[in-house]
Amino acid sequence: MASVPTVLRLLAASVKIAEKSGNIVRRILSSGELGIVEKENVNDLQTEADRTVQRCIVSSLYHNFPKLTVIGEEDDLDETVDKDIMETGFADDVMAMTCPEKFVNAPESELVMWVDPLDGTKEFTQGLLDHVTVLIGLSWQGKAIGGVIHQPYFNYQNKGAELGRTIYSLNGLGVFGLTDKKPPTEGNIIATTRSHSNKAVNDSIEACEPTEVLRVGGAGHKVMLLLDGVVHAYVFASPGCKKWDTCAPEAILKEKGGTLTDMHGSDLQYHKEVQRQNTGGVLATLHSDHSWYLNRIPASVKEALNPVKS
Structure with a gap:
């Protein structure tokens, strides 16, 4: 295993960790003990699933990759290692792959993992389980290069x-x-936020001339709607989305040939010191012309969103 490059080992570990996280999410929901608390407002919730899954992901990653940087949504948690929820295995099929040459020597100390333990928390508490994802994104040199999206309730x-x-x-x-x-x-068909709408969001969607608008929870879920061929674009002209929401989805979407930028068409940045908010909003497409949507975002909206810190 020592001969397998760090990036590939990290992806293999993340696949197993994400699957373990899904089991934890389902177990907690089945228990009925969600432990809901409000963080900033009624649209920004945290549950026992958020807390336990983040402890699982962070402690599992650090167990095998002690020099790694892990940035999680629930940054105020006690990250005490709990071996009962730790996943130390590696996905065999990933370990058997050939690592792209450009990542073979990427050092562990320069890699950053962006973790959203339960994307779509509000929807989780409301029983909209298809909106829920576990997101583990991998970045290097400021770029999203890999990631895992786990949908605990796919097919539920x-x-x-x-x-x-x-x-x-x-x-x-x-x-x-x-x-x-x-x-x-x-x-x-355009996907956008379910809980964080405002005039800029609505004006941008209207300018893109939708035939249908799906207002759903979770950035991971919205990108999955693109990947599953349900929608043509994901439009969110607001700074409400964070790096841990977009790193894994962006890496997967781009590997499929899609595009994810802010509302100015600028790439998002994932350096460990970067502003956590995607201050320029999020625009994502796969089989559609990305520039067509960019060109229709109102100038007033673009001026109100900061492209520099994206």
Whole structure:
């Protein structure tokens, strides 16, 4: 295992950790003891699942990668290692892959993991379980290069179907766990926020001439709607989204040939010292013309969003 490059080992570990995290999420929901607290407002919640999963992810990553930088959404938690929830294994299929040459010598000390233990927390508490994802993103030199999206409740509405799905990627290796699907050839379906709307968000969506708007929770879920061919674009003209929301989804989307930028068309940055908010908003496309949407975002909206700290 020592001969396997760090980046590949990290992806292999993250796949196993994400799957373990999904088990924790389902167990806590089944217990009925969600332990809900408000962080900043009624739209910004934290549950026992958020807390326990972050402890699982952080302690599991540091167990095998002590020089790594891990930045999680729940930054005020006691990160005491709990061996009962730790995952120390590696996904065998990932370990057997050939690491892209450009990442072979990437040092552990320069790699940054962006973790959202439960993206779509409000929806989780409301029973909208298909909105929920576990996000583990990998960045190097400020760029999102790999990531894992785990959907703990994928297929939950299909009785008897296998529950849960894990999608992962590394730049240059491809995307795994996903079936290729394209959106309808007719129409323009846009995904946007369910809980954090405002005039700028609504004006931007209207300017993009949608035939349908899906207001849903979770950045991971919105990008999955793109990857699953449900929507044509993800438009969020607000600084409410954070780096841990977008790192893994961006890496996977781009590896499929998609685009994720802020509202100015600028790339998001993932250096460890970067501003945590995506201050320029988020615009994502896969099979659609990204510039078409960029050109329709009102100038007043772009001026109000800061592109420098994205």
